[in-house]
Amino acid sequence: MTDVDFEIRKKVEELLQRFNILKPPVPVDQLTKQLGILLCLLPADDEISGAIVRKDGRVVVAINPAHHNNRQRFTIAHELATSFFTQAWEEHVSLVKTPF
Secondary structure (H helix, E strand, O other), X not given: OOHHHHHHHHHHHHHHHHOOOOOOOOXXXXXXXXXXXXXXXXXXXXXXXXXXXXXXXXXXXXXXXXXXXXXXXXXXHHHHHHHHHOOOOOEEEEEOOOOO
């Protein structure tokens, strides 16, 4: 395990412990709200699955409501990870490589 892998695992474990999440599935939508991140639905082209925007200390995660619930959960988790590990970015758009 690399140092980066260790740091990621450590942050994830701390987050799960902080919110008393003991087993899967992780309630990513609830976790987002508990972290003070606004979660919204944003209709978009099919190749856009979600986005994250940071501005003036606020964070907004948008997901494509046309996508399957499983894809939406994955996108929320992906954008949460983006918010923790790429703090320098003000915005990020997640694209689906193969449309559903």
